[in-house]
Amino acid sequence: MQSRSLELLVGFFVSLGIAAVFVLTFRVASLDSVGDSGSSYKITAKFENTGSLSRGASVKMSGVRIGRVRDIGIDPETFQAVVTMEIDGARNNIPNDSSLKILTAGLLGEQYVGVEAGGDPEPLKDGSEVLFTQSALVLENLIGQFLTSFTQKEPAAAKDAPKADAADPAAAPAAAP
């Protein structure tokens, strides 16, 4: 009798522990499939640059998660990144000409794939490739672009400067009264 209740308690403990491992792996970590419906389909897209997009990242449409990134690879011919995404089976009417963007959640957040719906009545199917994509914004490139445009504009700005000074006196009296 005593040993039976002991075995029961130990059994409870071990199953609770194993349940915790499963909860952590499937509920908390990203090993589960997308929706509760269970069914899902895969689409691919090529990007020039995926930034810090990683496996398991969300695929969102209008801010709502509809899937997740399954795999990121390289196209051996074009050297573009090939992103494979798994989309919730319930979202089976996404237009074929929709476009994908790699976006960042907030200033410091994780990167995700945003879907912008197109107008084609033909929906995306399993194995479809999305053709319209926009790469991740890479901060270094952005700063680089900003700097080059700044240096290009500098001579123009220098030429503009006297003109602005000249305009000032004219503007000042007008503002004074």
Add this chain to the structure above:
Amino acid sequence: MSFLSPLTDSLRGLGRASLFLLTIIATIPGAFLRPRLIVQQLYSVGVLSLIIIVISGSFIGMVLALQGYRTLVNFGAASSLGVLVALSIVRELGPVVTALLFAGRAGSALAAEIGLMKATDQLSGMEMMAVDPIKRVIAPRFIAGLIAMPLLASIFSMMAIGVAGGHAIGVELLGVDDGSYWSQINQAMHGRDIADMLIKATVFGLAISWIAVYQGYHAAPTSEGVSRATTSTVVVSSLAILALDFVLTAFMFH
């Protein structure tokens, strides 16, 4: 030569403990032939540690959520609260705090029990009955500690992240969106993190069980010796956990 004696003493202790571990490992296959003994020990190291683990896990999750929220809200990143709680718990606090509690709760009890068995001649009585105390007493306790630690660490983490811990404070009290709490965790964490946690917990379990049974088995057979074995089990295990945690984390970060 005498100034070297602390060094040689500790080297001898380490050598003795290592040989002891090897002796235990050699008896482990035989110990699995008698699962009843292991189940009994799982009760005393696992089931009896459950309450302290569940309560501490919940409170640590709650505190982490409160503290994390205060910082994150300044960056407008309160929706990342789940990630903060989950990653800190699974990567660090889950296994480490569980191990520290386990050393205090189960390790000390293990050392005291074995020490008392030695002091009251129970171990030597077994030997005289031609029963190997390492096989009959030490190995089942060692194995139970090894099994219980990863389970307890998982339960701890589940409590800390989940409904009673970080989730309760973050979502119910501070108003972080339930969906984004979980989806952000989902995005940031991978099966790898869980596997690392289980590895850490198992290594800690091995260290604590080893230290506890060694201290108990080699305790001086007096009440003072038993109390010293109990204390040093907790002290040595705690230091070993923190040192091992550093080493393991360094390995897992590559």
Add this chain to the structure above:
Amino acid sequence: MTIATADTLVRVRALRFAFGPRTIYDGIDLDIARGKVTAILGPSGTGKTTLLRLIGGQWKPDAGSIEFDGIDVHQQSRNALFALRKRMGLLFQSGALLTDLTVFENVAFPLREHTRLPESMIRDLVFMKLEAVGLRGAANLFPEQISGGMARRVALARAIALEPDMVMYDEPFTGQDPISMGVLIRLIRGLNQALGLTSVIVSHDVVEVLSISDYAYVVSGGKVLDHGTPEAIRASKSPLVQQFLNGEADGPVAFHYKSAKTYADDLMAARA
């Protein structure tokens, strides 16, 4: 190696044993006769318990040999030693009962560990042994619920569970009231006669032990002082044996523990 004669079960020859600098045994010879009660008497601190642990093979002697039924205890592999130990029981002073098991399970312990007997047979055997020591009624109690004397009787039931050839008793009478002492004396003698059990009693309770033993050794200072039948021991000419038997405070064993300095020196040292 000498072959043990049929009537000698344990043969100790030129045994030397030391704990660090302290010599416990300095070359002693003992013969323990089969089927008899042999007493080993001596003052406290002469390492009588040590002798039992040496015979049981728990400790190794520095020199000399101990043979049990013609087998050198200290030349055996671990397995052979364990097989040998199944043939001897040791009754610890404390009883050494397993505190997490009931009295019944304590007695069943060696049976469960060493035999594959069905549960019903284990039950019968345990109750037979418990009946022999008069504690069948205490089968379901835990060791902390019974008195010290009862614990020793349970330990005795456990020691004879595997029906060994020999039982060694370590100070069986220490700290017992006269009634439980009487019970234990009756048990030791009774088991010896009923089962043909060889018994070794290590003790300093001279009167009780001499009353039940067939042969006695008096050990002190690492040597055997005298040996013989109880009558011969009582009539011993050795002053030390006489002091021990009669319980005199001073004699060959000095009342004062040996000191490096004289009494006067110690007193003067405090003044300085």
